[in-house]
Amino acid sequence: MSDTPQILSVDDSAIIRRIVKNTADLLGFGLLEAGNGQEALDVLKANTGNVNLILLDWNMPVMDGPTTLKNLKESADTANIPVMMLTTEGAKSNIIEAIRGGAKQYLTKPFTPEDLSTRILQCVEMDDF
């Protein structure tokens, strides 16, 4: 198990993953990356017990965010990893669906680096480390 807390950024945009990496670096987190939900499940399988937070986009090819969230919450290995949605989908119905599905936070794009840092820290509850 890694000593450095790890974030898994799940987004089909490499640009967004780079922005997340900038923030993760500043906060002292490591970063794992996946371009869609299926890749995320594969990354988690290869890093069991080693991911502290998942940032999850909504619209992605292969497996979208809501389907990924459902899979994460149905698996004993991943059900307790906090998930923050990070998406352009800002409708109230989307937010309610995600929170009911088990997401801990919901941040809509656009966001400032301060928004992202604050939400990440709220999600992972730094006292745990």
Added chain:
Amino acid sequence: MTATQAQALDAKMVNAISSSVMEVLSSMANTNVTLKSVNARTDYTPIGDISAIIGIMGESGEGMVGLCFNSPLAKMMVARLLGIEPADLSDDDCCDGIGELVNMISGRSKTALSENTGQPFRMSLPTIIKGKGHEIASRPKNTPYLLMFFDAEGQEFVLQVSFKFSN
């Protein structure tokens, strides 16, 4: 749809899109943007080095939004988005970054427009066009269009909106 209803929707669309442009570029690309003017014109075709086109579809009709930037401005905004110097930005990263910024503008506009009008709207993924001095000429025929001229820290970019209302 009556002419008055169409005009009201037009105004809501302009407000939703222009607010989204300013919000996204300010928060993500740390760029101060102001709307300089809005004109309904038929004699001007935006010319730029990199453009993004988004389709808009709703119960009341369909149309498109085009954003047209010159290369130095596009590079400046994407470099700020990534926290690097413009000189260190590759052409591919510049295109990806503009695509992501416009994707956010599209998503934000869709949410605002749907909430303001009470109608669901859908927006396509952005198509990016790259090439020095290209023109955005395609739009639904016989459809009036609006041009919004923005200032981004001394550099101009143009947003073109056309929407054909269904009967």
